[in-house]
Amino acid sequence: MRKKLNPIVTVCTAVIVLYAFFAVRPLSKEIHFITKWTTDCNKASPDAGTSDEQEYIPFRLGQTAGYFTQDGKILQSFTFPYKIALSAQDYCTYGTSDSSLKLFSRQKKQMAELKMQGFPFFHDGKKFLMLPGGVSFAFLDDNFSPKWKFENYAPITAFDCGQDSVAAGYADGSILIFDSEGTLRRQYEPGGSTFPVILGLAVSEDGNTTASVSGRQKQRFTLARQENGLTKIVFHEYLKEETTRQVLVSFSKDENYCYFAHKDCLGILDCRSLKARHISIKGNILSIQETEDGKNTFVLSKNGGRYSVSVIQNHSSFCGSFDFSSENAFITVSGNSLFVGRDNLLSRIDLEFK
Numbered sequence: 001m002r003k004k005l006n007p008i009v010t011v012c013t014a015v016i017v018l019y020a021f022f023a024v025r026p027l028s029k030e031i032h033f034i035t036k037w038t039t040d041c042n043k044a045s046p047d048a049g050t051s052d053e054q055e056y057i058p059f060r061l062g063q064t065a066g067y068f069t070q071d072g073k074i075l076q077s078f079t080f081p082y083k084i085a086l087s088a089q090d091y092c093t094y095g096t097s098d099s100s101l102k103l104f105s106r107q108k109k110q111m112a113e114l115k116m117q118g119f120p121f122f123h124d125g126k127k128f129l130m131l132p133g134g135v136s137f138a139f140l141d142d143n144f145s146p147k148w149k150f151e152n153y154a155p156i157t158a159f160d161c162g163q164d165s166v167a168a169g170y171a172d173g174s175i176l177i178f179d180s181e182g183t184l185r186r187q188y189e190p191g192g193s194t195f196p197v198i199l200g201l202a203v204s205e206d207g208n209t210t211a212s213v214s215g216r217q218k219q220r221f222t223l224a225r226q227e228n229g230l231t232k233i234v235f236h237e238y239l240k241e242e243t244t245r246q247v248l249v250s251f252s253k254d255e256n257y258c259y260f261a262h263k264d265c266l267g268i269l270d271c272r273s274l275k276a277r278h279i280s281i282k283g284n285i286l287s288i289q290e291t292e293d294g295k296n297t298f299v300l301s302k303n304g305g306r307y308s309v310s311v312i313q314n315h316s317s318f319c320g321s322f323d324f325s326s327e328n329a330f331i332t333v334s335g336n337s338l339f340v341g342r343d344n345l346l347s348r349i350d351l352e353f354k
Contacts, residue, residue: 031311031320036348037072041341045073055334056106058086061341062328065091067106068346070334076106085120085127092120101129103144112144126161139166139182148182157246158201158212165207169198173214177207188231190214190222192238200249200260209271211258213239213247221249221260221267223274235274239263250288252297257315259297261285266299268315279318281310289333296351298338300331309340311351 039045042064056067056075065084066077080093090111092103101120103112118129118138127140131149134156138149150168158169165185166178173196176187185207189196193215200213208226213219219242223235241263248261251271260267266285269276283303290297296319297312307329310321326342333339338349 030354032352032354033320033322034350034352036337036350038345038347039068039072039074040344041066041068041074041077041346042344044075044077047073056088057332057334057339058088058091058106059330059332059339059341059346060084060086061330061343064344068339070337070348072346072348074346076108078108083119085122087122087125089125090122092122094120101144114140114144114146116146121159123161124163126166128159128161128166130156130159137168139180150176150178150182150184152176158198158249160201160203160249162203162205162207164205165203167201167203167207167210169201169212169214171197173197175201175210175212177203177210179207186226186231188224190220190224190233190236192220192222192236193218199243199245200247202249202251202258202260204251204255209251209255211249211251211260211269213249213260213262216242216244219243219262221262221269221276223258223269223271235269235276237276239267241265245284248285248288252315253290253292253294259288261288266310266312268312270315277316279310279312281308283308286329287331289331289338291333291336291338293336296336296338298331298333300329302329307342309338 067075082095085092100115118131121128129138136151138146141147154170154172160167173189194217198214202211211223220238224233239262243263258269266279283301285301287300299310308323311319313319330341
């Protein structure tokens, strides 16, 4: 005699089977920080050598600076008394009242001397001199000599450059964009705040797009583009909490995204869809570094006496972080590897997801 199936049991069983089939997902992988090597940066490695064929990665920790390689060799290590401008090719140490500035190669050979006062600024292969008074700057040529300069009346509060562009932001709320020959291409004011000071600024490689954090009392972030000879603000948002600090603003390597720091937070704008997201990062954001493949972005921040390194994947998702106590710290990226400096130690840290 065949038993009849209870329709309620049949339906419930089917629902359970279907739910198990569609709901099962593999567990998300956790991020692991793997230290590949750690070395003391206070002295050069005995077998380091000085070949130009080696990759020189610059570092600065407190009053110590130099160059190292991906495999952890310290190529150069030296101390300096006050300040330093440092690039992968050369460096310049300086004080507050130096009457001349000397440029040295990464092998510590003097290359040139500039008989002017000011504060050198090296960025993306370009060299500038911020002139005394804080309202003017000079663009330096390959011989470490002034090629052109611009004088203004308001103090410079933000600065950036691209391949063929130089951008300066001022305390009066104005932003000026020059080409590499010193021609003023455009000028505009983001506005929208009671006090319009520019706190952070980034410019695209071609100079057509700029991003800024500006103002007090209704502080805001803006993205502006040059269209038909005019500067048009294509995105803006007022920030929930304000800061009095200068802040980092930078474009991703492909310029599809813009990072902007504000109080206890990192903003990320998709420059194509013009949609922004915000990731909580406590403290002052000091450095934003992107891997060569663009998959990971590392953010160094300081909150009180502790530093943190946060990982952002694909310009959108917070994946994890680690923190440490240190007097001084820095991060840099070469290829897809992260390098972290803390006090007198340098480490290479790789990511694994498992």
